Amino acid sequence: MGKKILTEHISDPNLHKLEVYQQHGGYASLEKALKKMTPDEIVEEVKKSGLRGRGGAGFPTGMKWGFIDKKSDNPHYLVCNADEGEPGTFKDRYLMQCNPHALIEGMILASYALNANKAYIYIRGELYYVLRILEKAIAEAYAKGFLGENILGSGFSLDLYVHPGAGAYICGEETALIESLEGKRGNPRLKPPFPAVSGLYNCPTVVNNVETLATIPWIVNHGSEEYAKIGIGRSTGTKLISASGHINHPGIYEIELGVTVDEFLNSDQYCGGVREGHSLKAVIAGGSSVPVLPADLILKTKAGEDRLMTYESLSDGGFESGTMLGSGGFIVMDETTCIVRNTMNFARFYRHESCGQCSPCREGTSWMEKILARFEYGGAQAEDIELLVDISKNIEGNTICPLGDAAAWPVASAIRHFRDEFEEHIRRNGCYFE
Amino acid sequence: MIKLTIDNIEVEVEEGTTILNAARKIGGKVVPPAMCYYSKLDCSGGKCRVCLVKVAQSSAKDPRPMPKLVASCSTMAQDGMVVQNITSPEVLEARKAIVEFLLLNHPLDCPVCDQAGECDLQDLAYSFGSENTRSREERSVHKQEDIGPYIQLNKNRCILCYRCINTANQLTDQRVHGMLFRGDHAEISTYIEKSVENDFSGNIIDVCPVGALTDKTSRFKSRVWFTKPYDAHRECPKCNGKVVLWMKGNEVLRVTAPKDKNGEVEHFICNECRFEKKEVSDWKIDGPRTIERTSVISLNHYTNIDKLNKEEK
Numbered sequence: 001m002g003k004k005i006l007t008e009h010i011s012d013p014n015l016h017k018l019e020v021y022q023q024h025g026g027y028a029s030l031e032k033a034l035k036k037m038t039p040d041e042i043v044e045e046v047k048k049s050g051l052r053g054r055g056g057a058g059f060p061t062g063m064k065w066g067f068i069d070k071k072s073d074n075p076h077y078l079v080c081n082a083d084e085g086e087p088g089t090f091k092d093r094y095l096m097q098c099n100p101h102a103l104i105e106g107m108i109l110a111s112y113a114l115n116a117n118k119a120y121i122y123i124r125g126e127l128y129y130v131l132r133i134l135e136k137a138i139a140e141a142y143a144k145g146f147l148g149e150n151i152l153g154s155g156f157s158l159d160l161y162v163h164p165g166a167g168a169y170i171c172g173e174e175t176a177l178i179e180s181l182e183g184k185r186g187n188p189r190l191k192p193p194f195p196a197v198s199g200l201y202n203c204p205t206v207v208n209n210v211e212t213l214a215t216i217p218w219i220v221n222h223g224s225e226e227y228a229k230i231g232i233g234r235s236t237g238t239k240l241i242s243a244s245g246h247i248n249h250p251g252i253y254e255i256e257l258g259v260t261v262d263e264f265l266n267s268d269q270y271c272g273g274v275r276e277g278h279s280l281k282a283v284i285a286g287g288s289s290v291p292v293l294p295a296d297l298i299l300k301t302k303a304g305e306d307r308l309m310t311y312e313s314l315s316d317g318g319f320e321s322g323t324m325l326g327s328g329g330f331i332v333m334d335e336t337t338c339i340v341r342n343t344m345n346f347a348r349f350y351r352h353e354s355c356g357q358c359s360p361c362r363e364g365t366s367w368m369e370k371i372l373a374r375f376e377y378g379g380a381q382a383e384d385i386e387l388l389v390d391i392s393k394n395i396e397g398n399t400i401c402p403l404g405d406a407a408a409w410p411v412a413s414a415i416r417h418f419r420d421e422f423e424e425h426i427r428r429n430g431c432y433f434e
Numbered sequence: 435m436i437k438l439t440i441d442n443i444e445v446e447v448e449e450g451t452t453i454l455n456a457a458r459k460i461g462g463k464v465v466p467p468a469m470c471y472y473s474k475l476d477c478s479g480g481k482c483r484v485c486l487v488k489v490a491q492s493s494a495k496d497p498r499p500m501p502k503l504v505a506s507c508s509t510m511a512q513d514g515m516v517v518q519n520i521t522s523p524e525v526l527e528a529r530k531a532i533v534e535f536l537l538l539n540h541p542l543d544c545p546v547c548d549q550a551g552e553c554d555l556q557d558l559a560y561s562f563g564s565e566n567t568r569s570r571e572e573r574s575v576h577k578q579e580d581i582g583p584y585i586q587l588n589k590n591r592c593i594l595c596y597r598c599i600n601t602a603n604q605l606t607d608q609r610v611h612g613m614l615f616r617g618d619h620a621e622i623s624t625y626i627e628k629s630v631e632n633d634f635s636g637n638i639i640d641v642c643p644v645g646a647l648t649d650k651t652s653r654f655k656s657r658v659w660f661t662k663p664y665d666a667h668r669e670c671p672k673c674n675g676k677v678v679l680w681m682k683g684n685e686v687l688r689v690t691a692p693k694d695k696n697g698e699v700e701h702f703i704c705n706e707c708r709f710e711k712k713e714v715s716d717w718k719i720d721g722p723r724t725i726e727r728t729s730v731i732s733l734n735h736y737t738n739i740d741k742l743n744k745e746e747k
Contacts, residue, residue: 168616185613190480190508356594356613356620358481363535366618370571387568394531397502398483 002256003230005218005238006211010098016133018140021101027146029220033109034154042113042220049224050236051216055081055172055209056287056327057402058311065206067196068114074203078111078119079181082210083165083172085124087288087349088329091240092210094252096123096130099214100137104160106213108146109220111158114206118159122177125164134162169353173401174207175199176355187357188401209327211240232258235310239325241270245332248272261285261307261314262299264330271332278334282417285314286326288346289406291413292339293323319413338433339421343414344372350407361404364395368411375422378430385422389415436513440464440487441521453506453517454485458696464519465696467529467558469536469643470595471507474698478600479507482593484532484558488525491516503528526562533563539574539618540644541590549645551658554697555593576621581611582629584636584650584709589621592646598622598638605634605702622646633672636708640691640699651709652680652688661687665720668711672704678723686712692723 014020021027033042047062068076080103084092096103103121111119123131138160141147149157163181165171171180175189178200199205215237219227228236235257241264244250249272255264265280266273274280280295299307302321307313315322333342347369356362368391374380392408399405415422425431437446440457441464447456455473457465466487471479479485485507489500494514503525506517519525537559544550576589594613599622602609611630614623624630630638639647661680668675680688689708691699711717 170616190505351617354617356615356617357596358483359532359535359593360483362594362618362620363538366574367535367538367569367571394528394535398486398528398532400480400483400505 002254002259003238004254005230006095006099006102006214006240007252007254015098016100016137018101018137018144021099025221026101026217027105027144029105029109029217030146030152033220034112034152034156037220039113039115042109045219045224046113046216047224049219049227050231050234051212051219051227052235052311053209054211054215054239054327056086056289056324058325061208061212064196064208065110065114067194068206069197069204070115072197072204074201075118076114076116077200077203077205078107078114078116079174079177079200079205079207080107080119080121080210080213081172081174081177081207082121082123082127083169083177084127084210084327085169085172085353086327086329087346088242088244088284088331089287089327090242090244091252091328093124093127093130094242095210095214095240096127097133100134101141102214102217103134103210104137104141104146106216107160108151108158109216110206110208110213112156116206117157119161120181120200121160121162122171122181123162123164124172125167128164131162131164138162168355169349170355170401170403173403176401177207178205185355187355188403190400230256232308232310233312235312235325239309239328241309241328241330243271243330243332245330246275246278246334246337247332248275255309257308257310259309261309264309265299265332271330274332274334278336280332281335281337282333282339284323284329284331284333284410286324287329288331288349289402289409290324290326291319291322291409292342292417293321293413294417297321297417298323319409320416323413336434338376338431339414339418340372340375340425341431341433343411344369344376346410347372347407350403354403354407358400358404360395361399361407364391364404365407367391368407372411375425376431380422380426380429382426384426385415385419436511438511438513438515438517440517441519447511451511453487453489453504453509453511453515456511457506457517457519461695466506466519467554467561468507469554469558469593470597472597472600472641472698473696474702475597475600475604475641477603478595478597480505482532482536482595484529484536484562486525486528486532488518488522489515490518490522529562530564533559534568536593537563537567538569539590540593541573543591547588547591547645548648548653548658549591549642553645554643574618576619579623579627580629581624582631582635584705585630585639586648586650586653587622588646588648589623591644592622593644594620594622595643597641597643598647601638601641601702602630602635605637606632608632633704633706634702636705637691637699637702639708640693640702649688649708651712655687656682663723663725665692665723666717667720668707668717670704670707673707674701675703675707676701677703677707677717679717679719681714684714686714686717693725 009024051061052058171186176186180186195205264270283298301316314325351365351369354361354365392412395404396408466485469482486503487506493512581587610628611624664679666679691703
């Protein structure tokens with residue numbers, strides 16, 4: 001078993017209570033950070049730890065914090081992105097539900113490091129029961145003096161609020177999230193300016209994922225060097241992976257980055273292999289928006305090396321033969337899965353969730369879905385394959401926010417690796433899977 | 435002042451100028467088209483993506499190219515920046531794709547659309563689009579809605595540029611229309627079926643790049659290229675009263691705000707001038723107006739007007 005940072009005590013059913021969390025060493029980092037460390041020292045620690053954003057893009061967290069506009073006279077804000085809505089990813093919900101105090105502790109530390117006196121948790125609206133858990137935990141933290149005025153006598157004050165979204169996937173994009181938090185329609189903003197300069201209420205803002213923030217206490221407690229020892233190369237630390245699909249043990253696993261995909265998929269500690277009597281067909285390694293890979297390419301890179309669960313190894317070979325770690329939604333498909341139907345399902349999702357602001361995404365996502373539906377239900381023609389490739393190319397990179405890319409990549413990769421299946425759908429005028 | 439190069443033409447602009455406005459300073463063919471950006475409206479732009487350009491060199495300090503095409507309407511020009519617009523095949527290809535997307539669910543009802551002849555989408559399609567459609571899908575249709583006695587809203591023609599929303603935000607204290615729903619079913623609408631009424635609501639007709647918002651008082655009266663534009667003014671207590679009258683014979687068919695060479699209004703006019711004053715006697719006519727537009731439909735006609743003007747002089 002690898003090292004556990006976020007889920008070490010998660011089997012304790014009362015971990016969501018503050019006393020229990022404290023018995024397991026919770027909130028110990030506050031004493032150390034608020035009294036003995038300066039904010040810059042914490043930023044430096046996080047930089048050295050090599051922690052990367054766990055929301056999908058994998059941007060170095062310390063660097064993101066370093067971008068915050070210190071010269072600005074405006075207040076700084078910290079926002080936690082808990083709007084987890086990617087098909088295949090369900091790690092943040094689990095973490096907030098079972099271990100809410102880790103997030104709160106992480107947010108206190110991050111707010112201190114960023115000199116923010118107000119912080120928000122923007123939580124997916126469907127997770128209302130988790131919101132209740134968080135609010136209870138926040139109330140406990142206030143009662144203990146970990147939140148509010150003058151925390152632990154350090155002179156640092158922080159107010160923490162939970163804000164539910166209204167059910168839009170696009171509000172997981174950081175600038176759309178900020179718009180939504182301000183009470184507006186959740187349309188992504190044009191960048192630059194980036195949130196670190198002009199974010200919430202046009203003030204310097206940092207938006208971080210739940211998992212990222214919940215990791216901060218461990219880094220402060222144990223030091224950045226200890227953290228950087230876990231993992232391989234620039235992929236340090238541990239990562240929560242939500243495993244789903246045709247495997248024996250679907251669920252959420254905390255892995256040390258650097259575990260081989262083969263071990264993660266087949267060992268009994270983790271997924272436990274593809275279900276009995278079936279063989280692996282394809283894997284989507286990082287949530288619905290990353291390219292799908294066929295069985296041979298997910299286990300080995302094109303060069304024949306073992307593929308590891310790291311940011312670098314999974315993206316080895318670019319999009320030609322690689323994918324991305326993304327948000328860690330590990331979807332496994334066996335040979336009974338129709339790739340066309342699966343792609344259509346994703347295309348439908350992105351069509352539904354496009355904000356409709358910029359034209360390539362608004363029109364392109366619905367067009368792709370309509371064409372894919374013709375593959376699935378009959379009526380597709382030979383030139384439709386090239387048309388789909390062309391549309392995905394035209395969307396990619398031409399949109400305001402990454403949702404356009406996220407919609408284009410699964411379609412492009414499905415055709416790249418499973419073109420014969422698309423052709424078979426044309427020949428048989430529809431889907432031939434059970 | 436900073437210097438940048440657009441399509442190998444050097445131009446000097448003030449700091450904080452966007453690439454698009456720098457290109458407009460040069461003028462001519464290097465100006466990227468803009469369907470959503472409107473220099474008179476704050477916060478407009480960035481949405482339609484037809485103004486995408488390639489930045490081959492970010493600035494003198496940082497000579498790296500930008501990784502993706504950028505929206506020229508919202509990207510600030512930097513000193514030493516090298517921009518490619520029509521000299522980049524990549525840009526032209528992307529623009530062609532965007533035009534295809536914009537026309538995908540557009541009803542293409544130009545023969546019965548009042549905007550035809552002065553429609554930005556029409557011009558754009560002629561300049562950058564392809565003559566064939568690759569789509570075999572049914573075009574999406576929106577339920578139509580009455581937004582009052584003056585303004586005709588056609589949601590099917592709308593390209594969701596947000597200009598009318600920005601106009602209402604800027605000119606009025608209470609906006610009653612906005613964007614409802616999301617994705618491909620997003621539409622401009624009022625909630626629920628209100629009429630858009632205030633003294634300056636008519637300006638959303640002028641800013642609309644397509645025929646989604648048209649003037650009900652001049653609806654179906656004439657094709658625009660059969661009417662003649664005249665500068666005119668009147669004493670108006672609400673606006674400055676300077677307008678363009680679109681006349682056929684001695685009949686005033688339509689009143690709009692005067693537009694500059696970028697196709698943007700010079701100033702906003704009030705509804706009384708626009709909708710109520712349809713008699714020649716209401717106005718003092720200053721003379722024929724030269725319209726600098728590139729529309730393939732209007733081009734021929736307006737050059738004749740130019741000739742006419744000269745003959746009159």
